[in-house]
Amino acid sequence: MKQTNAHMERQIMNKRKRVFSVQEKKNPKAVFAKRYVSHLVPALKKINMNKPSSQINSKSFEQTVQHEVDMALALSAQEFAWSRFLQHKLLSSPHEDPSYSSKILETSSCKQDGKEGAEIKKKLKELQKLVPGGEEMNMEEILSEVGSYIVCLELQMIVLKSLVQDNIS
């Protein structure tokens, strides 16, 4: 959705009033972190409880935990396209389907013709593979999604690190 400049200005004004305030609800990263934690921790608890301790099959357990981790990520950042893709992928099948048809990257015109254009295309293709759902985005979309994806990954890491550290200590 596009917002008008006036609306953005109002937003800015509202934010000005909230200097130094620690309001979780308005802070997007805090919102994300909270959501993430609230998704992941009960899932971990459930895993822990449902699994009888004698059957610690580490590989599948790891996979389950990883699945839950990713799922928590996807659920906590519903606003972005990549999170929807990720969710879809996690829900549908545990196995990746490598036969994506990478979309418009090929048809999009080169920014820089010549060798550089080819290089950039290659890198964009790689990026496509990294970002969930990237196979179906064209170049501009990927660039916008990558930013939010990176930030959410970082937040995820913070939460996970804190979880791990506090379990160790």
Next chain:
Amino acid sequence: MLEGLVSPENLSLSSMDMNVLERLKWLQQQQQQQVVSQSSDNSPELLQILQFHESNNDELLQSTFSHFQMLGSCFGPSPNMGFGPSHEAMDGCISRTSSFQMVPVDTMGVMLKNSEENRTISSKNKRKSEVKRREEEKTEKKIKVEAETESNMKGKSSMSNNTEASSDTSKETSKGASEIQKLDYIHVRSRRGQATDRHSLAERARREKISKKMKYLQDIVPGCKKVTGQAGMLDEIINYVQSLQTQVEFLSMKLAVLDSELELAVEDLYVKQDQTVIIQKLLIIFFLFCYEFQLQAYFTNLPVVNASKPSIMVDVPLFPLDQQGSLDLSVINLSQTTSTEAPSASWETQSRSLFNTSSLGFHY
């Protein structure tokens, strides 16, 4: 004779439902009629058109009648945006307009017969600046009296649907009267000497969008600022994303190990209230570290994550946000600011050091 233009058929074409083919047909009709009658007396009618157009600014836009507006060519990187310069320059360029005729028909639209016809479609949103755009058809070239028009407009898909089949833009950078269409475009300013092709303008606008996004990513990904060129930056971004992903994997593995071995008593860690405590502690730490200008940088760069509003802007917004007051957690900015305290290059060690220094104790 001109009144003949005002046929019910034409009026009926004013709705937006008219499809491309009809518009094309209509245009061709116009051209044919054009060939028949032309006059060279233009200026008073032109003024009329201008006044008319100015008055019926946006309401008119539903019609598909052609308009003819004069614009002075704005060459050079003039920062002016909006309709300001166009109006001033309009009068000055009237003399250079190619011949055309105007039929003041009714308040719904104005029918013009001229060598260059344009169509108006409702303009919806953003206009960065005005761009001259010329749209010519091959047939019109024969008719055209004066060749001194130059304008180009970057068109969105609606535009291309309408006019692609019917127009060729020719590249002329000479000064002269030019046309503007009221279409929902992103306007790109064309400079003197640059190709004012529709395609090249579209390319340029696209490139600008992309470069803006790359700049935004540059601020997010650490170490990207030193690298120049898009390929290098993309490299950095890819590496960063990969490293983040592997770290997440590693951490989740670790968590799984801990979970299985220690039989993680998760419930001890997280009672509902404790979650807020954790978040608050996180917030406080980030707040202490990164309130500085980094907040501003963050907010200009990442309004995408503005999840407070239900409507999330997924695009990187193109307008600058000047002063942002609210607290934002920015990990990268955080790592940059912690470098003053723990001078280490990699962000990994920085964030780790952050956690070591922070006392995020959970209550058991």
